[in-house]
Amino acid sequence: MVKRVGIRDVAELAGVSISTVSNALNRPGRVSDELVERVRAASDRLGYVPLQAAQQLRVGRSGLLGMTVINIANPFFADMVAGAEDAATAAGLRILVGNASDDIAKELDHLELFERVQVEGALVSPFGPVDAWQERLRKRGVPVVLVDAVDDAGVMPSVSLDDVAGGRLAAEHLIRTGRKRLAFVGAREEVRQVRERLEGARAAVAAHPGVALEPIWTSTATTQRGLAFGDELADRRPEDRPDGIVTSNDHLAMGLLHGLIARGIRVPEDIAVVGYDDIEFAAIAEVPLTSVRQPAREMGRAAAEILIARINGTETPDLTNVVYQPELVIRASTSTAR
Structure with missing residues (x-):
């Protein structure tokens, strides 16, 4: 060595x-x-x-922010990190990023690392429950801002999307196109954002008699799992298949699109599909994907700006909890208009 x-x-x-x-x-x-x-x-x-870190610690600052995300393989989280880095760089700070990879233990490991390297603050897009770590960080004096999540206790500031509204937008759009047998396909029921998207879809269905909703839970929210699920749907009798599907993210949706088409099922004529996040690849899928857009980069930037303000003691009450509204981007996966 x-x-x-x-x-x-x-x-x-x-x-x-x-x-x-x-x-x-x-x-x-x-x-x-x-x-x-x-x-x-x-x-x-x-x-x-x-050693820059040692120099900074001698003057009481590490110059580092920590940020942990659910799964950086999803471009939504990569964009969110990029937005946070925009704000951190402007403030002369750097970000140490931890990828939980859909694993609570990994998330906790990253938060412990943030403590050891003495980050000045942490941005957390939580996979697991926040009560597992928030008190420990509070006692250590580490300010935290939640990203793409909300603190029910009202202790931590947050930047989030109204996911109930997002789920409702997606389901209402499918209902307006004449779909009656809807399905919500999501992974990880324990993730709050996913549950809220389902809640919104259920609210839309409840307001329309004669429309049904089938919740379907998958093991992971990956393209491969979506591809396999397309196969599973194709094996059902046509009358037992949903005619409209809301997915919990675009990875699942794009895999599902390919799986259905490979088995001869037409999208959207036989089954319409809505994704969630509106990642860059949604617009160039085999059948361009209708998706609920989240302003990922803007959310990351806003969260980092709130955290930096907390660190500097310049936080204002109007920036404690920021909630963005979703936008439905309609493409060919739900519309036969060309």
């Missing part, structure tokens, strides 16, 4: 003390110009790079 060059090595080569090296590199006004040049020459020769 290659040994890391440290400040002691620079001091030995320059023939000075460790404190002189520190002053020459960080506070050059405290030493002579000759010593500054000697230390810098030794540092360049050895390829010494100061």
Whole structure:
């Protein structure tokens, strides 16, 4: 293993003390110009790079924000991280990102790491229940802002989408196109956002007599699982299949599209499909996908701005809980108009 060059090595080569090296590199006004040049020459020769984290911790700041997301393989979360990075960079901060990969244990591991590296604050898009960790972070003095989630206790600020409205938008659109046998296909019933999307779809169906809704839970919200589910639907008798489907995300929806088409089922003529998130690939799917749009990048940026304001003591009450409204983007997966 290659040994890391440290400040002691620079001091030995320059023939000075460790404190002189520190002053020459960080506070050059405290030493002579000759010593500054000697230390810098030794540092360049050895390829010494100061540990930025250690320097910042000496002045009481790490310069880091932590951010954990449910699954960064979903472009929605990648966009959300990008938005948070926009705000962090503007404030001279960096973000340490943890990917929970749909695993509560991994989420907790990332939050523990944030504590160990002394992040100045954390952005959390939670997979598991927040009561498993919020009290510990509060006691450590780590400010937290929830992203794509809401704190029922009203303790933590949040930036979220009205997912009940999103589920209702999707189901109402299918009903308006004449669909009577709806299905909601989602993964991970324990995830609040998914439950709320189903709640919204149920509310829309309840307002229309003669329309039914079948909740269907899958093990994962991936394209592959959607593809397999398309096969499962194709094996049903036509009269037992839904004629309109709301999915919990675009990955599931796009896999479902391909699975149905591969088995000769027409989309949208036989089954109409609505996704959720409106990721970039939704518009270029084999059948362009109707989807409920979330402003992911804007949500990430807003959450980071609220967190930075909390850290700096400039937070205002009107920015404590921000709720965005969803938008339905209609494409060919639900409309036969060309």
